[in-house]
Amino acid sequence: MHDSFDALDTFEVAGREYRLYRLDALEHLYDIERLPYAMKILLENLLRCEDGVTVRREDIDALCRWDPDYDPTVQIAFTPARVVLQDFTGVPAVVDLAAMRDAMRELGGDPELINPQEPVDLVIDHSVMVDHYGSREALDLNTRIEFERNAERYKFLRWGQKAFANFRVVPPGTGIVHQVNLEYLASVVTARETEGEPPLVYPDTLVGTDSHTTMINGLGVLGWGVGGIEAEAAMLGQPVTMLLPQVVGFRLEGRLSEGATATDLVLTVTQMLRRHGVVGKFVEFFGDGLDELPLADRATIANMAPEYGATCGIFPIDAETLRYLEQTGRSEEQRALVEAYARRQGLWRESGARVAEYSDILELDLSQVVPSLAGPRRPQDRVPLADSKRSFLAALRQERGQGDAAAVLHNGGEAFELDGEQHMLRDGDVVIAAITSCTNTSNPAVMLAAGLVAQKAVALGLKTRPWVKTSLAPGSQVVTAYLERSGLLEPLAALGFNLVGYGCTTCIGNSGPLRAPIGEAIRKGSLVVGSVLSGNRNFEGRIHPDVRLNYLASPPLVVAFALAGTLAFDPYVDPIGRDGQGRDVYLKDLWPRQQEVQALMARCIDSEMYRSRYAEVFTGPEFWRQLPLPDGKTYDWPESSYIRHPPYFEGMGKQPQPLQPIAAARCLVKVGDSITTDHISPAGSIKPDSPAGVYLQEQGVEPGDFNSYGSRRGNHEVMMRGTFANVRLRNELAPGTEGSWTTHYPSGERLSIFDAAMRYRDEQVPLVVLAGEEYGTGSSRDWAAKGTRLLGVGAVIARSFERIHRSNLVGFGVLPLQFLDGESAESLGLSGEESFDLGTLDDQPDELEVTVTAPDGGKTAFRVKVRIDTPVEWDYYRHGGILHYVLRQLASGTAAVDE
Structure with missing residues (x-):
C-alpha cells in the first residue's frame, strides 16, 4: 500500500499500542477541520486504502479540496469495513455467489476465489409472517410456520454459512438486521489484528442490502444501503465507486416538547428533507440540540434516510454514543478505544465547536415538533395528528373519485359476523395496527410509551375494536425483556398486541391474512380500509393487498388507533372509547408524560439485559440447530421451488461482447411519478391467479404454501x-386496470406483463420502460433490476431515478436514461405505442438520441441523459453487469480484464 502523506502512525490506549492513519498529517496542506464528519471518514478510508491504482494521491487531494457548493464530479473508491445482509436480499446474494462459483469453474478458474474478502453478517429477519395474532401462542405458531415454509431457504443458508469464509448468519427469531447491527454488531471503530504489528484502528463502515442500513448512522457509523449485486461485489473485494457527494447540514436546536416522540421528529425531518431535495446527497446532523437527543432517537432519524432520499443521515460520535455503547453491553476497552480514536482524529463532537462547511443548511427547533402521522401512501407525506381526520377524508374522496366522504362514512358499510357477533365494517376502519419495524422498536422511549398507553387503557376497561388485526413484532429480544420487566407486556397483550415474532413483519408486507369475514366484507363492499403501523414504508400495495390507506405512526399512536378502530377519528376532539362506567375516554387520558417514560427506562433497562440476550446470538432456536449442514464448496442445486440456479452466466465468455444498439424496441410499461421498487418487484403476498401463482401451482405448490415474493427471491422463475x-400498479398501456397488465403492440392484445414480455422475447423485440420522477423510490431491491432485465427490458427512460435503483439497473446491464430538464413522456407526446431506436453507446456519451416511430410511420427524435455516472459503471455495463465484471476479473487474475 502507498502512504503518500506519511499518515500511518501509532497511538496508545490503556497501555496498548495501536496503528492509525492520521488525518492531521494533512493539516499542513489542507484545512481538514472544515470537512463534515462524514467526509473525514471517507478521507481516512482513502488514506488507508491508497494503492496508486484504485485510490491515488490525486483522489485524496480532491477530497481535501472538496467544494460544498459544486455538483459532484470527482469519483472515489470507498472500501467498507464490512457488509450486512437480510435474508430477502441475502438469499439471492448467496444464490449469486453459488452460481458464480459454478461459472468460475466453467471459465477454468478456482471456485473458491468466489469468497467474501470482508466480514459479512446475514440476519434472518424478513421471513416471519403474522399468520397468528392476539394470543399467547402466536409467537410459537408463527415461528413453526416460518420454519416449515422456509426450510429450503434456511438449509441453503446453512450451506453458505459453512462453504464461505468471513460469513456469519444470525438465525431467525433474534431480531431485525438494523437493530441487531445497532445493539450488537457495530463497533464504531474497528481494530484489525495483524501478525507482528500493533492492531490497525479505523472507523467501522459498511454497506448493506437493505436501504435502512442507514440506521447505523445514528451511532456515528458511515454506511448505507446498496443493491444485492453491489454488496456481492463489495464482499468480493471490489470498492464501491461513488462521486464525492454534496453534504447537507441539518442543525437541531432545543428539545422535544411534552407529547412529541422521536417518531414525530423523524416524520418532520423526512418531510423537510424530501421537500428540500437530498437525493444522492449525504445529510449530517449537528447543533446543540444533539445534547438533548438520545441515541435511540438519532437512530430513528438515521433509519429513514431512504425516505427523505439521502444516501445517509449521519450523526457524529460524542458522549451520548459512549453512553449507548455502555448501555448495550459493549466492553470498557472498546468504549475507551472509540473515544480515544474519535478524539485523536477530530471525529468527536463537542458543543460550541466549529461548524463544518456544508452544501446547504436546514434548521429545526425540536420544540416545534408536533404529534404526527404520515400517509396514506408515502412516508414523506406528514400529517399533523390534529389534521389526521381531515387528511383521511381527503384521501377517501380521492379513492372514491367524488362525493362527500363524511356522508359515505355514515351511510356506507358492510355487515359481517365475527366469533358469533354482528359488526359493521366501514370506509376508514383500521383493520391492521402493527407495532413493528426497526425504525421504532429500537427506541425504548416509544415502546414503553406504547405500553403505558395500553396499561392505562386496560385499567379503564377499554378494548381494541374486533376488526383490528393487532401485532407486536420487536426488532430484538431486548425489547421483550424490558417490556416484561416494566410490567407492560401484559397490558399490551390484553389489547391484542401479543408478541408475534422478531422481524420486519407488517412493514415489509408480511402482515399475513386478515380474518376471512373481514376480508370478504372489504371486497364485497369495495371498502377503503386502513392500517396504522410504526414502520418506515407505507407504499401502495405493500402492507396488504386489501388495505388502501396506510399510515406510519409512533407505537403509542398505533395502540390508540387500534382502540379507536377508525381513521375517521380526531384524537384531539373525539373520545377514543368508554370506560367501565360508560364515560368518554380521550387520548389525553391515556397519553404518558415524558417523565413517566424516562423513569421506566432508568428502572427497567440495563447493560446486562443486552449482554445476556446477545450472548448466543449465532446459536439460534432448536428449529435452526436441527437443520442439516450440507457439505461442499459448490452447491448441488437440489430440486426446489425456492432456490434455483439462475441463468445470468449462461454462455458467458472470458471477454464481453461489443455493445449492441437497442433498435425497434417496444414499451412494456409506462408509468407516472413515484414508482417504487415495491411497484416493480413486490415483496408481499402472491395471488393464485397471478403469473407467479400459476407457475407455483404448476410446480405442485398449493396457494397456502406460496409464502411471499420476498421469500421466493432465490427462484428467478417466480421473480420474473x-x-x-x-396489485396497485397502474400501467398507462393498460388504462382502467390495476396490477400486472399491459398491451402488446402491434397486436393490441391485453396480456399480463410477463406474458407480453415473453411474446416480445419470442419475437426478438427488445423492450423499454417509460417513467416519471423518482423512479425506483424505496427499498434497495436488486430484484427490481434483475427482474426488469430478465423480462427483456434494455433501457428505462425516466424523468429522474432514486439513487440505489439507478445503480442497480446499471449493475444488471439495464441502461438508465433520463429525460432532459422540462421534458417527459407526456410533453413529448409519447403514448407507449411507438417503437424506439437508441443511438450508439460506443463512445460512452453523456447524452443519447432516441428516435421514435409512431404507429402511422411518422418519426420524431429527442435526446436523453445517459445516467451511467462513473467510468467504473461503464465497465460494469459493458460487461453485462457488475457480477459479470467481477467474475471475469477474478477468472483472469488481472487488475482489469480488458486493460
Whole structure:
C-alpha cells in the first residue's frame, strides 16, 4: 500500500499500542477541520486504502479540496469495513455467489476465489409472517410456520454459512438486521489484528442490502444501503465507486416538547428533507440540540434516510454514543478505544465547536415538533395528528373519485359476523395496527410509551375494536425483556398486541391474512380500509393487498388507533372509547408524560439485559440447530421451488461482447411519478391467479404454501413473473386496470406483463420502460433490476431515478436514461405505442438520441441523459453487469480484464 502523506502512525490506549492513519498529517496542506464528519471518514478510508491504482494521491487531494457548493464530479473508491445482509436480499446474494462459483469453474478458474474478502453478517429477519395474532401462542405458531415454509431457504443458508469464509448468519427469531447491527454488531471503530504489528484502528463502515442500513448512522457509523449485486461485489473485494457527494447540514436546536416522540421528529425531518431535495446527497446532523437527543432517537432519524432520499443521515460520535455503547453491553476497552480514536482524529463532537462547511443548511427547533402521522401512501407525506381526520377524508374522496366522504362514512358499510357477533365494517376502519419495524422498536422511549398507553387503557376497561388485526413484532429480544420487566407486556397483550415474532413483519408486507369475514366484507363492499403501523414504508400495495390507506405512526399512536378502530377519528376532539362506567375516554387520558417514560427506562433497562440476550446470538432456536449442514464448496442445486440456479452466466465468455444498439424496441410499461421498487418487484403476498401463482401451482405448490415474493427471491422463475406485479400498479398501456397488465403492440392484445414480455422475447423485440420522477423510490431491491432485465427490458427512460435503483439497473446491464430538464413522456407526446431506436453507446456519451416511430410511420427524435455516472459503471455495463465484471476479473487474475 502507498502512504503518500506519511499518515500511518501509532497511538496508545490503556497501555496498548495501536496503528492509525492520521488525518492531521494533512493539516499542513489542507484545512481538514472544515470537512463534515462524514467526509473525514471517507478521507481516512482513502488514506488507508491508497494503492496508486484504485485510490491515488490525486483522489485524496480532491477530497481535501472538496467544494460544498459544486455538483459532484470527482469519483472515489470507498472500501467498507464490512457488509450486512437480510435474508430477502441475502438469499439471492448467496444464490449469486453459488452460481458464480459454478461459472468460475466453467471459465477454468478456482471456485473458491468466489469468497467474501470482508466480514459479512446475514440476519434472518424478513421471513416471519403474522399468520397468528392476539394470543399467547402466536409467537410459537408463527415461528413453526416460518420454519416449515422456509426450510429450503434456511438449509441453503446453512450451506453458505459453512462453504464461505468471513460469513456469519444470525438465525431467525433474534431480531431485525438494523437493530441487531445497532445493539450488537457495530463497533464504531474497528481494530484489525495483524501478525507482528500493533492492531490497525479505523472507523467501522459498511454497506448493506437493505436501504435502512442507514440506521447505523445514528451511532456515528458511515454506511448505507446498496443493491444485492453491489454488496456481492463489495464482499468480493471490489470498492464501491461513488462521486464525492454534496453534504447537507441539518442543525437541531432545543428539545422535544411534552407529547412529541422521536417518531414525530423523524416524520418532520423526512418531510423537510424530501421537500428540500437530498437525493444522492449525504445529510449530517449537528447543533446543540444533539445534547438533548438520545441515541435511540438519532437512530430513528438515521433509519429513514431512504425516505427523505439521502444516501445517509449521519450523526457524529460524542458522549451520548459512549453512553449507548455502555448501555448495550459493549466492553470498557472498546468504549475507551472509540473515544480515544474519535478524539485523536477530530471525529468527536463537542458543543460550541466549529461548524463544518456544508452544501446547504436546514434548521429545526425540536420544540416545534408536533404529534404526527404520515400517509396514506408515502412516508414523506406528514400529517399533523390534529389534521389526521381531515387528511383521511381527503384521501377517501380521492379513492372514491367524488362525493362527500363524511356522508359515505355514515351511510356506507358492510355487515359481517365475527366469533358469533354482528359488526359493521366501514370506509376508514383500521383493520391492521402493527407495532413493528426497526425504525421504532429500537427506541425504548416509544415502546414503553406504547405500553403505558395500553396499561392505562386496560385499567379503564377499554378494548381494541374486533376488526383490528393487532401485532407486536420487536426488532430484538431486548425489547421483550424490558417490556416484561416494566410490567407492560401484559397490558399490551390484553389489547391484542401479543408478541408475534422478531422481524420486519407488517412493514415489509408480511402482515399475513386478515380474518376471512373481514376480508370478504372489504371486497364485497369495495371498502377503503386502513392500517396504522410504526414502520418506515407505507407504499401502495405493500402492507396488504386489501388495505388502501396506510399510515406510519409512533407505537403509542398505533395502540390508540387500534382502540379507536377508525381513521375517521380526531384524537384531539373525539373520545377514543368508554370506560367501565360508560364515560368518554380521550387520548389525553391515556397519553404518558415524558417523565413517566424516562423513569421506566432508568428502572427497567440495563447493560446486562443486552449482554445476556446477545450472548448466543449465532446459536439460534432448536428449529435452526436441527437443520442439516450440507457439505461442499459448490452447491448441488437440489430440486426446489425456492432456490434455483439462475441463468445470468449462461454462455458467458472470458471477454464481453461489443455493445449492441437497442433498435425497434417496444414499451412494456409506462408509468407516472413515484414508482417504487415495491411497484416493480413486490415483496408481499402472491395471488393464485397471478403469473407467479400459476407457475407455483404448476410446480405442485398449493396457494397456502406460496409464502411471499420476498421469500421466493432465490427462484428467478417466480421473480420474473412477479416483476411489475404489484396489485396497485397502474400501467398507462393498460388504462382502467390495476396490477400486472399491459398491451402488446402491434397486436393490441391485453396480456399480463410477463406474458407480453415473453411474446416480445419470442419475437426478438427488445423492450423499454417509460417513467416519471423518482423512479425506483424505496427499498434497495436488486430484484427490481434483475427482474426488469430478465423480462427483456434494455433501457428505462425516466424523468429522474432514486439513487440505489439507478445503480442497480446499471449493475444488471439495464441502461438508465433520463429525460432532459422540462421534458417527459407526456410533453413529448409519447403514448407507449411507438417503437424506439437508441443511438450508439460506443463512445460512452453523456447524452443519447432516441428516435421514435409512431404507429402511422411518422418519426420524431429527442435526446436523453445517459445516467451511467462513473467510468467504473461503464465497465460494469459493458460487461453485462457488475457480477459479470467481477467474475471475469477474478477468472483472469488481472487488475482489469480488458486493460
